[in-house]
Amino acid sequence: MKNHPVHHALGCLLSLLVLSSELSAETSEATQWLDDLKSQDYKTREVATDKLWSLGEEAIPLLEDARNSDDPEQSRRAWTITRNITLDLDASTPREVLKAIEAYQSALDVENKELIIRDLIENKAYKQIVLLLHQEPNPEHKAKLSGSQRIKRVAYHAAEQVLQQEGIAEAIKILSVAPRSERNLEALAFLMRRVGRLEGEIASLKKIGNLNVGQKTWLRILLQSQGDAAALREFAKQYKDARLTIALDVLDGDASSLLKLAKQSAQGVHLYGVDRMEKLWKEDRAGLRNDKDEINSDDGNLGHMQTRHQVEIHALLGDVGFVTSIIGQIDLIQLAYYRSAFPYRDTIWEELNIPNPHSERAAFLEWVTVTIAQTIGNDEVDQDEQQLVLLVMDTLVRTGDSDLVVELYTRYLDAVNESGDDHIYDVLKLMIGAGFAEEAYHYIATQIDDVDVMLPSIRRHLYGDDKNLDYVTERIERHHPELTEIEQLRLLMELMGNLQSSGQVVEAFLSKLEALGGQLGGQAQLDAIDALMFVGANRGDYQTRLRLVKMACGLQVPKEKKVKLINDYMQLSQVMLDPASVVDACELYQKELGELGQYKVLYAIAMCQLDPERGRPMLDEVITSTLGSLRIRARLAYRLHQAGMETEAHQMLEQLLVETSPLDKEFSFVVTAMIQLSSGIELEEPRGGWSRLAALRASQIVMLMDPEGETNTEAQLVRKHTEFCFSYGMALLKRGKKDFATDLLARSHKINLGHGSLADHFFPQVLQSSIRSTAEGWFAATWADMQQQISQHKGNHDALNSAAWLGARTARHLDVAESYSRKALELRMREPSYLDTLAEVFYAKGDARMAVKCSDESIDSLIHLGITGYSDHAAKTSHIELARQNQKFRSALKRASKE
DSSP, X not given: OOOOHHHHHHHHHHHHHHHHHHHHHHHHHHHHHHHHXXXXXXXXXHHHHHHHHHTGGGHHHHTHHHHTOSSHHHHHHHHHHHXXXXXXXXXTSOHHHHHHHHHHHHOXXXXXXXXXXHHHHHTTOHHHHHHHXXXXXXXXXXXXXXXXXXXXXXXXXXXXXXXXXXXXXXXXXHHHHSOOOHHHHHHHHHHHHHTTOHHHHHHHHHHHOSOOHHHHHHHHHHHHHHTOHHXXXXXXXXXXXXXXXXXXXXXXXXXXHHHHHHHHHOOTTHHHHHHHHHHHHTTOHHHHHHHHHHHHTSOSTTHHHHHHHHHHHHHHTTOHHHHHHHHHHHOHHHHHHHGGGSTTSTHHHHHTTOOOTTTSHHHHXXXXXXXXXXXXXXXXXXXXXXXXXXXXXXXXXHHTOHHHHHHHHHHHHHHHHHHTOTTHHHHHHHHHHTTOHHHHHHHHHHHSTTHHHHHHHHHHHHTOOHHHHHHHHHHHHHHOTTOSOHHHHHHHHHHHTOTTOXXXXXXXXXXXXXXXXXGGOHHHHHHHHHHHHHHHHHHTOHHHHHHHHHHHHTSOOOHHXXXXXXXXXXXXXXXXXXXXXXXXXHHHHHHHHSOOGGGHHHHHHHHHHHOHHHHHHHHHXXXXXXXXXXXXXXXXXXXXXXXXXXXXXXXXXXXXXXXXXXXXXXXXXXXXXXXXXTOOTTOSSOTTHHHHHHHHHHHHHHHHTOTTSOOOOHHHHHHHHHHHXXXXXXXXXXXXXXXXHHHHHHXXXXXXXXXXXXXXXXXXXXXXXXXXXXXXXXXXXXHHHHHHHHHHOTTOHHHHHHHHHHHHHHTOSHHHHHHHHHHHHHHSTTOHXXXXXXXXXXXXXXXXXHHHHHHHHHHHHHHHHGGGTSOHHHHHHHHHHHHHHHHHHHHHHHHHHHO
16 A cells, blocks of 8 residues: 555654653653662662663663762662663673772772772773773872773773674774773774774864874874875874884885884994895995905904804805805804705715715714714703704705615614614604605514514504504494494504505595494494594595594584584695685584684685675674784784785785884784785785885894894894895896896895795796896806706705706796606605696696696695695695695696687
């Protein structure tokens, strides 16, 4: 029926009359409750108190007269109700909190009030603390209490609480009345931005005209949260905010202002390092050489810092030999790290002060024996010596000196075996991981006493738990004697524990286990799955573990066990980059515990990948829940980047950079994150250009040179300097400054002459640049150096792979690169990174089909065999990199099929 205007007006009038009558009824009841506050009957007074309290903020104006009543009971109760409502207290508020608040309001001195607030903090009554301080009638007390750093932090926690329980609008209210601090104001601005109130607040402040100090700070924070570079520069210029200008300059690719501030802030020996970086940025080569002469002629009063500065300046000038000799005097492990560009040349033995294993074999083996004997079981001996032995062993493995490695391992095992140290298991694992499983088992069988007793224990450490397998078998036999396939199950289970068992054997067992399903019964099946999970972990078989844990999550087991299984499922889903499994695991977790907690971010990102329409609001909620926390948002940016949401990840970090203050730890943290996200293998030009990456790397080096900052070795600083030289050199090339750019790039090349990392970014970039002819000479030198390494050490699979990778990444010598890659894989069968190199070779040759095939094999190999050479974290990181490579190859295959 069509709505007639008269009927509509009458309807509105009737509604108003009904509403009026309801309000009159409530007002009448409230008036009675107010009278009841002074009733002679205690129960009546209590009921009236509860009724008025339940009205919430609506009751406050009604209580005004009662608060000033001549009746003391009515006045007291009216004030109590008002206090409870304004402090957001209700019937569920713990009694301890109510008592503490009463005590606070009765306290006369600020010291007692501070003690009471500490009690409230213990009870996590954060919101009540903020509201108490806001309502504090004594200005002096309020100022002292609000100035406490501990209480300022309380306001942030209060906002977190309110945001989760009551929503963003209430969180903004709390932060608006909270004690002022940078952190609280940043959180407030962040939330205002989330609800679109930022621009209005900025406009209101700009209308004021002459701002006081607090208003200027608030405007700056608002503008930083807004992220408008032009508005920020205008503010920085108007109010002479040098630190804000610096952050903007770095974002624009200019480190000059940061270096100037760092130089002004530096003290003592730190000043030398900052001054050198400034000279380098200004292309002052003469100044750098003068610094070198000055530092080298110093009388030594600077001690260790003088050595550090010597290393830095000579690295910047490209003096590789000098840097090597200095680092060698400090720390042999550092030297090995620094010389990782040349780990397989015979000169390393002299630099490490170790007898040459090829020309002085007897003396070398004696050094190994003595060093191990001194370190095993002796906590007073520097463990660097033992690490050095392991480093040498790894180097010999990579050079293909198999016979020498076996002899060295045998001496190591003899020493550990004689000492009775459990460390023998670690040595055996290293030996098997290096590809000497047969020799390890031979040693166990022939050299270990009571091998029959020891072998099950050793097998358990290396592969699977025999006792667990026996236990599972016994449980299945006892509970299900009708099953005739138990021996076959047991055999398959034991084969599962063998690293050499084929994928077909594993698949056969899983299929059988799935087919039996409920026949085994919940506990018996869980026993089998537990055992297989253990064995799968030792195999690095992530795909199988994912299937197993998903199967286990569906069983009827105690809640604690179910939650643990779901957590395992969650972790494996992330390793597998499987968003569907992540979503499934998160939903299982929420079903069991009623909330997602720490997994909210994973759920939101995975859902964005599967269903953006549903996932986007979830991700927005997660971002809001960070409350502007810098470190949480930076970690979130990493997760977004891993999930393929690169643009959003970079934008988040760029926003964070202008919110931080140069020379603070937070600034360094964000800079490092931006560098890591801007350094992928497929880098054409980093986001913001080479100038920004150079400025970020210069900023990072300034932070690293701070004696009071994070501890970094000289070798690490050298690596950072060469990374800077590369990115700054590329930036100068873009500006047409070939002379100094070439100088910087030459230093970066020289320090990394024979290192495979030059293939990642260096050569793909410089060979396409304006100095191509010069770069061709550098390439020829590196290629010749790699040929020398390969010819000197025929079994050096790492050198073969590095050369193949260089050829593939530069599209040069591709037939030779393919042969090198295949030889490397003959020496290290199914090595994931080597399979990826072969895939890259085929990609460079234009054979996308073979590239995809090899890439698939590399991922499968990492999943099934990765644990022998990688930690879980490394395997996860490698899997992400290989998955991205796989995506690149598949895109090429799709393009080729269309053509």
